[in-house]
Amino acid sequence: MSSGERMEGASASQAQPAASNPTQRLTDLGQRRTYLGMAWRRFRRNKLAMLGLAVLVLMIVFALCAGLISQYITGFALSDQNLMNAYQPIGAENHLLGTDDVGRDVATRLAYGARVSLGVAGLAVLGAMTIGVTVGLMAGYHGGVIDSLAMRFVDIMLSIPTLFLLLLVATLFTLNALALAGLIAAVAWVTLSRLIRGEVIAAKNRDYVDAARVVGAKNTRIIFRHILPNVAPVVIVWASLAVPALILTEASLSFLGLGIQPPDPSWGNMLSNAQRVWSRSTSLVVLPGLAIYITVFAINLMGNGLRDALDPRLTD
Numbered sequence: 001m002s003s004g005e006r007m008e009g010a011s012a013s014q015a016q017p018a019a020s021n022p023t024q025r026l027t028d029l030g031q032r033r034t035y036l037g038m039a040w041r042r043f044r045r046n047k048l049a050m051l052g053l054a055v056l057v058l059m060i061v062f063a064l065c066a067g068l069i070s071q072y073i074t075g076f077a078l079s080d081q082n083l084m085n086a087y088q089p090i091g092a093e094n095h096l097l098g099t100d101d102v103g104r105d106v107a108t109r110l111a112y113g114a115r116v117s118l119g120v121a122g123l124a125v126l127g128a129m130t131i132g133v134t135v136g137l138m139a140g141y142h143g144g145v146i147d148s149l150a151m152r153f154v155d156i157m158l159s160i161p162t163l164f165l166l167l168l169v170a171t172l173f174t175l176n177a178l179a180l181a182g183l184i185a186a187v188a189w190v191t192l193s194r195l196i197r198g199e200v201i202a203a204k205n206r207d208y209v210d211a212a213r214v215v216g217a218k219n220t221r222i223i224f225r226h227i228l229p230n231v232a233p234v235v236i237v238w239a240s241l242a243v244p245a246l247i248l249t250e251a252s253l254s255f256l257g258l259g260i261q262p263p264d265p266s267w268g269n270m271l272s273n274a275q276r277v278w279s280r281s282t283s284l285v286v287l288p289g290l291a292i293y294i295t296v297f298a299i300n301l302m303g304n305g306l307r308d309a310l311d312p313r314l315t316d
Contacts, residue, residue, distance in 0.1 A: 043305050043306065053302045078108055086101055114267070116177055130189075184246055188246060192242075212225075
């Protein structure tokens with residue numbers, strides 16, 4: 001065999017392993033090169049953001065498993081009362097986190113309160129995202145009269161103190177969890193719509209949008225297929241930073257007696273009930289307050305990590 005043939009054989013044998021699994025090679029390349037892949041790697045390197053994500057997941061599991069916690073861990077239903085066991089301290093027999101002023105198990109109420117508080121905040125942010133993204137896309141893409149009317153309405157909404165407006169509506173109407181989420185969403189979308197409008201105005205004049213117009217794509221396809229995916233990081237970051245504020249808004253309304261009404265628990269009305277009896281049991285104030293603080297702090301850590309991870313100016 002000549003030296004040239006031996007060199008060709010060696011080259012072929014070296015190239016064969018690289019080409020033996022093209023699917024794996026493409027997958028690895030995609031993970032290295034995609035924007036979301038790079039963002040996820042940056043997010044994972046942020047230890048505080050990962051800690052916030054872990055705490056948030058634990059809180060969501062805690063809320064979703066409220067029924068299981070009531071049945072298998074605490075052994076007390078949400079409505080169970082026993083005045084003889086009122087004001088039991090943390091660590092009391094059969095009551096891991098004590099009892100309240102009418103003998104209800106605090107751990108059970110915290111779990112169900114987490115379901116209400118996180119559920120209201122989650123529904124509110126989904127509603128606000130739906131309204132804000134829709135208004136921002138339409139105003140930014142079409143411009144003209146639509147843009148002027150939408151942004152003037154946003155200016156009017158921004159000029160009204162949000163908490164005062166919420167207090168007014170909550171005073172006039174009795175709100176359940178779904179109605180409260182809708183009310184909060186109705187005033188929380190305005191800042192997002194303005195952010196999305198600015199991003200859309202910048203995106204609609206880029207080359208890939210012009211190319212879509214040239215090939216005959218309709219406005220609806222351009223908006224939802226080409227522009228919306230490119231403004232999605234802004235929406236994600238806004239949502240991660242808005243959820244803590246919405247949790248505090250729900251807690252504030254419930255604390256003032258204008259949100260979730262007893263006997264249904266939320267972290268806010270648990271604090272409201274505890275203010276009357278805090279001298280008898282400080283844990284009734286500390287536990288729901290600590291739950292709010294830990295959840296809001298964890299989501300803020302995660303939101304800051306998402307903001308940094310999705311920043312297109314950063315690279316690996």
